[in-house]
Amino acid sequence: MTAENPEGLPSLADRIGRVAAPLRVQVLEVLREAILTMRFKPGQRLVERELIEMTGVSRTTIREVLRELAAEGLVRTIPQKGAVVLALSPDEAEELYDLREVLERHLVERFVERASDSQLVALRRAFTHLEDLVDEGAGTLDVLRAKDAMYDVLLTGAGNSALRTALSQLHARVSLLRAGSLSADPQRPRESVRELREVVKATEARDAAAAGAALIAHVRAAARLGIAAMRASEAAPAR
Amino acid sequence: MTAENPEGLPSLADRIGRVAAPLRVQVLEVLREAILTMRFKPGQRLVERELIEMTGVSRTTIREVLRELAAEGLVRTIPQKGAVVLALSPDEAEELYDLREVLERHLVERFVERASDSQLVALRRAFTHLEDLVDEGAGTLDVLRAKDAMYDVLLTGAGNSALRTALSQLHARVSLLRAGSLSADPQRPRESVRELREVVKATEARDAAAAGAALIAHVRAAARLGIAAMRASEAAPAR
DNA sequence: TCTTCTTAGATTGCCATACAATCTGTCGCC
DNA sequence: GGCGACAGATTGTATGGCAATCTAAGAAGA
Structure with missing residues (x-):
């Protein structure tokens, strides 16, 4: 069920899906932690398709999570370009x-x-x-x-x-x-x-x-x- | 194009769709203002279907907007019950x-x-x-x-x-x-x-x-x- | 009559798919 | 070498669907 991982990031998918909480919340936490631990680097683009492959959830869910991250200020959303991890000056x-x-x-x-x-x-x-x-x-x-x-x-x-x-x-x-x-x-x-x-x-x-x-x-x-x-x-x- | 309004709230739909900005952003602004001006009262439930009818956008978009409002703290999301306008104690x-x-x-x-x-x-x-x-x-x-x-x-x-x-x-x-x-x-x-x-x-x-x-x-x-x-x-x- | 159980409807959570608009990089042409 | 057209990738948005859950109404029983 957890999608195989074409990019050598093996563990994200395994950490979601078992516990009892809205899937969206679990994904949110995983991505947030990935950002805070620099697994996603500042300035890096977060492409929806890649996040889907990593987490195994649908695009709908990923997009909702990205909106939350944007509202929290951890990512910036550039119109027609998507989400980018916050890079501070x-x-x-x-x-x-x-x-x-x-x-x-x-x-x-x-x-x-x-x-x-x-x-x-x-x-x-x-x-x-x-x-x-x-x-x-x-x-x-x-x-x-x-x-x-x-x-x-x-x-x-x-x-x-x-x-x-x-x-x-x-x-x-x-x-x-x-x-x-x-x-x-x-x-x-x-x-x-x-x-x-x-x-x-x-x-x-x-x-x-x-x-x-x-x-x-x-x-x-x-x-x-x-x-x-x-x-x-x-x-x-x-x- | 703007859906007719079964509940006597005539103007929300008219205010979106013309300008140039992601639809989601426009809807976000409309809903935020509706909350801040008490058009949606504290404690009121925000049902997705009703918001769809009001604004004329799809459920996808509405849900993304609700996530942003939740992250901003203007609505609370109760699992399996949906979004509720923030009511302060x-x-x-x-x-x-x-x-x-x-x-x-x-x-x-x-x-x-x-x-x-x-x-x-x-x-x-x-x-x-x-x-x-x-x-x-x-x-x-x-x-x-x-x-x-x-x-x-x-x-x-x-x-x-x-x-x-x-x-x-x-x-x-x-x-x-x-x-x-x-x-x-x-x-x-x-x-x-x-x-x-x-x-x-x-x-x-x-x-x-x-x-x-x-x-x-x-x-x-x-x-x-x-x-x-x-x-x-x-x-x-x-x- | 009051309580409890059951059931139907409404609603959310999540998913798959589709398609237009836009962006990007590339290839061929001038 | 520069420029423009084209193809691929990606986002923005919509649609339809289905399972899980909640809610309220009605039916059955005490």
């Missing part, structure tokens, strides 16, 4: 980080205000897990997943689902330029952990201002690296 | 206003930092236009359009397209509860103008903090009314 990247600062400061401040003690514990636990992974030298993907888990604790504790929606979409787009920021410098994960430790500490002390400042420092550091790497690869004729 | 409304404060303060601060003098003039002009409309006692829709124009000046001057995207989506959802806030109190538009005048003044003085504070005051006032009206109609058995 350095300026756009700066805009995203600028916005991220604002939203994440608010996130952590709200968390400090509203989170229960058990949520504080959950945050500490999530951070410790992340720390352990980095110490063990775990793979990038695992580290990112741990970071996501930490953010999830924050978002839950802040108790604002609109904020969750907005930040999720923002994070998705930001992570499109992770290629540069995280993998470039092997020391970066450790610094990252150090910065986040300050956030957790300030949070446990219920010091909203300090927690906000610490998180902003973290975002700024990530932004600096991400954007620098970006401008570098832009300047180079890496075409 | 009072708590969700508070969340939206909370987020709106954060984003709009940032918006106006950035505007003060970055806007050119001519953009300052444009802001003043947009405000004056709004003021005039309110003085003349213009219709709600015109007033809202003038307000949108003012926000557009701010967004352009702030020079962050990511912020524009985020705020647009937020405004769309917030405006779903305009029913209460704006039309309830006939004096509200005048107060609104007064609050915004402070924003414009502080902006012209290039005082970011004051402008941010003034805009927050405005958002808070709107929030208070909107949410109060909401809780009232919730408590009443207006079912």
